[in-house]
Structure formats: C-alpha cells, structure tokens
Amino acid sequence: MTHIAFIGLGNMGGPMAVNLVQSGHRVTVFDLSVPAMDSLKREGASVADSALSAVKDADIVVTMLPAAQHVERLYLGNDGIIRGAKPGTLFIDSSTIDADTAKRVGADAYACNMHFIDAPVSGGTAGAKAGTLTFIMGGSPHAVAQATPVLQCMGRNLFHAGDLGAGQIAKICNNMLLAVLMAGTSEALTMATKNGIDPKVMSDIMLQSSGCNWTLEKYNPCPDVMENVPSSNQYEGGFMVKLMNKDLNLAMNTAADSVSTTPMATAAQSLYRMLESQGHGEKDFSSVYTLFNKHTNT
Ligand code: NAD
Known part of the structure; x- marks a missing residue:
C-alpha cells in the first residue's frame, strides 16, 4: 500500500x-x-x-x-x-x-x-x-x-x-481569466437587477447564451441564486480574496517577464485589491459582486 x-x-x-x-x-x-x-x-x-x-x-x-x-x-x-x-x-x-x-x-x-x-x-x-x-x-x-x-x-x-514550473504557468493563466470572468459576471448580473430582471432569471438566460461561463455554471456570485456556493453563505469558505490577489500578482509578474499585455486582468486586479483593502481579504473571491451591488452584505 x-x-x-x-x-x-x-x-x-x-x-x-x-x-x-x-x-x-x-x-x-x-x-x-x-x-x-x-x-x-x-x-x-x-x-x-x-x-x-x-x-x-x-x-x-x-x-x-x-x-x-x-x-x-x-x-x-x-x-x-x-x-x-x-x-x-x-x-x-x-x-x-x-x-x-x-x-x-x-x-x-x-x-x-x-x-x-x-x-x-x-x-x-x-x-x-x-x-x-x-x-x-x-x-x-x-x-x-x-x-x-x-x-x-x-x-x-x-x-x-x-x-517543471509549466503547471504553475498554466494555472496562473487560468486564474487570471477566472478573476476577469467573476468580475464581468458580477457586473452583468448587477446591471440586470438594476433594470428589473431577477438575477436567477438572468443567470438562466446567460447559461444558455453566449455569456455562459464557469462562474455561472458552478459559482454564481449573487446570493441565493445557487445553493452550496460561498455567495449563499455570506461569502464564507471557498477561495479567499487574498489568495486571488496572490494569483493576480503572480500573473502580473509573469506578464511583465514575458512582455504580455493584460488590460482586462489589470482592471480586475484593482477590484480584488479594493476588496482586500476594505477588510474582505478572508471572504470568498465571488464577493467582488458586492462592489457592484452595495446592498449585498459581505
Ligand atoms: P487555506 O489557507 O485554506 O489552507 C492552507 C493550509 O496550509 C492551512 O490549513 C494552513 O494552516 C496550512 N499551512 C500553512 N503553512 C503550513 C506549514 N508550514 N505546515 C503545515 N501546514 C501549513 O488555503 P486553500 O484555499 O486550501 O489554498 C491552498 C492553495 O491552493 C493556495 O495556493 C491556493 O491559491 C490554491 N487553490 C485554492 C483554491 C480554492 O478554491 N480555495 C482553488 C484552487 C487552488
């Protein structure tokens, strides 16, 4: 054994x-x-x-x-x-x-x-x-x-x-994209809500449309749209904002070393940094939703 x-x-x-x-x-x-x-x-x-x-x-x-x-x-x-x-x-x-x-x-x-x-x-x-x-x-x-x-x-x-090291490079590229997708999904869901569409209905629409992505399928950032995800548990558990910021720092260093341009990730990084500086570093990273929707509690 x-x-x-x-x-x-x-x-x-x-x-x-x-x-x-x-x-x-x-x-x-x-x-x-x-x-x-x-x-x-x-x-x-x-x-x-x-x-x-x-x-x-x-x-x-x-x-x-x-x-x-x-x-x-x-x-x-x-x-x-x-x-x-x-x-x-x-x-x-x-x-x-x-x-x-x-x-x-x-x-x-x-x-x-x-x-x-x-x-x-x-x-x-x-x-x-x-x-x-x-x-x-x-x-x-x-x-x-x-x-x-x-x-x-x-x-x-x-x-x-x-x-050696190639696993880390691939993982960092993936998480850079995840950071952007979570922020973009939060932005879209909030705009839908402000214009009278139920976030659950909007999620169902995007799941069957060209905006579909992993955060909608497995990790919806809007509270009570999905069960058993951090957003329905006061953003507890899951993947902490401070760890996402660590990964975005790794992505930015990798981008600098390889002269890659990353405007989308740079914008997302500012949002996750803001969350951490507001004292939410230990919350799940889907709490980026609360920056768009200030009525949601973290
Ligand atoms: P975590 O903070 O929940 O767990 C880390 C654990 O390591 C803690 O229990 C801590 O006590 C322990 N630890 C730290 N130093 C130690 C030492 N010297 N000896 C023994 N134990 C020690 O973090 P996590 O969310 O489990 O993430 C772990 C890694 O996986 C991170 O690099 C993170 O970026 C990555 N990751 C996390 C997720 C996620 O969803 N949480 C997803 C994919 C990858």
Whole structure:
C-alpha cells in the first residue's frame, strides 16, 4: 500500500486528503492547525506531530499550502522535508505559486535523489470535496506517470503542461481569466437587477447564451441564486480574496517577464485589491459582486 504524507489541510487540502483516505491509501497528515488535523483523524488518517515526522516513511508527499514562501520554507534547508524524506520519494506540490520557486524546489529535490512535480489544481472547494479537481502538472514524464494514480483519487482531469514550473504557468493563466470572468459576471448580473430582471432569471438566460461561463455554471456570485456556493453563505469558505490577489500578482509578474499585455486582468486586479483593502481579504473571491451591488452584505 502506498504511504502518502499530506501537508496543508485547509479549504482545499482537507477534502483532498479525505479522498486519499477514502481511496484506501495509508495517509499521514500534518497542518499547523490542530482542528484541521483532528478532522482528518476522524476520517481515518494518522496525525504527525511535525512535517518532518509526516514525511519520513512516506513514498509520496502532497503539499497544499497558501503561497510560495510557505512552500520554500517547508521544503528547503537542512530542516526541510526534502532532506527529511527517504531517497526516491515523490513530492507533489499542489499549491499555486510562481514557476521559479517550483523549479528551484524541484531542482533541490532532484539533487537529493528525490522526484518532484508542480501540480496546482482547478475546481474549487466543491471539486476538492467531490474528487473532481483538474490537476495541471509540470515535471518529467516519469514523475508525472508516478503521480497519476494518486492524483486520480482526488481529480478527474489530469494535464501534463510541460517541464517543471509549466503547471504553475498554466494555472496562473487560468486564474487570471477566472478573476476577469467573476468580475464581468458580477457586473452583468448587477446591471440586470438594476433594470428589473431577477438575477436567477438572468443567470438562466446567460447559461444558455453566449455569456455562459464557469462562474455561472458552478459559482454564481449573487446570493441565493445557487445553493452550496460561498455567495449563499455570506461569502464564507471557498477561495479567499487574498489568495486571488496572490494569483493576480503572480500573473502580473509573469506578464511583465514575458512582455504580455493584460488590460482586462489589470482592471480586475484593482477590484480584488479594493476588496482586500476594505477588510474582505478572508471572504470568498465571488464577493467582488458586492462592489457592484452595495446592498449585498459581505
Ligand atoms: P487555506 O489557507 O485554506 O489552507 C492552507 C493550509 O496550509 C492551512 O490549513 C494552513 O494552516 C496550512 N499551512 C500553512 N503553512 C503550513 C506549514 N508550514 N505546515 C503545515 N501546514 C501549513 O488555503 P486553500 O484555499 O486550501 O489554498 C491552498 C492553495 O491552493 C493556495 O495556493 C491556493 O491559491 C490554491 N487553490 C485554492 C483554491 C480554492 O478554491 N480555495 C482553488 C484552487 C487552488
């Protein structure tokens, strides 16, 4: 039986680790949050008292952390998990971070006779719970093949984007588009409402028209149009505004490095920054709707 260590049990990592347990794998977890570990313990995972003790006997290590600085700190250095694992361990980092950090961590893993892929995800917390995430991988074909059976326990669509770091570039491009789509959908729904059209009716119309997009299908930003989405739960849970801002910063840096022009994403970034500066950084990113519709509570 493959022994998997899972580190980072937040909104995404928690349900992903549950799916690994439910697939019959031996799973050892670690998070800085004790309640997050307790909840995995109830699902049948073993709980470690540190990241190093979680990885020491593992065949595969999956990490799901907020940002690049957390990944760097956890993996690198003499007390990092690369040096604490047994030779040949495969590391899968599913956090969304910049491609250069992914390449640096991957190079260090290979220098220590380990394997590494970057495998950020798309699909949100609902996809994490349902085991239907999309994994976007960067790394060697050998490491990707080794990771595939484990990732299939947590996701439905697996893509190999290219070498180390390519998964992160593809993920950042996707999230840049998502930021624009969520803001544009909020803008259209608000204008419809102000002109007397029920937002549910307007959503149904756009779902069958050329404005249809993922936010309307899975993540409507207007409260009470859809059940079980953050907008119908005071914008709690889901994908935090501060994480979207992190991803938009990654997108802007990537755009600058590659001399790409991104006027739509630049406009969207101003909106998500405004939300965070107004104290809504911990709310779900669909709360961008409240900037257009000031009568909606966050
Ligand atoms: P989160 O903040 O809910 O969870 C992060 C978890 O990592 C927390 O439980 C935290 O305690 C833990 N952690 C931080 N440092 C740690 C360390 N050194 N050791 C152990 N645990 C540590 O974030 P999330 O929403 O789960 O997102 C995780 C990553 O996935 C981010 O990079 C995000 O951009 C990406 N992502 C999120 C979503 C989403 O819908 N939430 C979707 C796709 C991708």
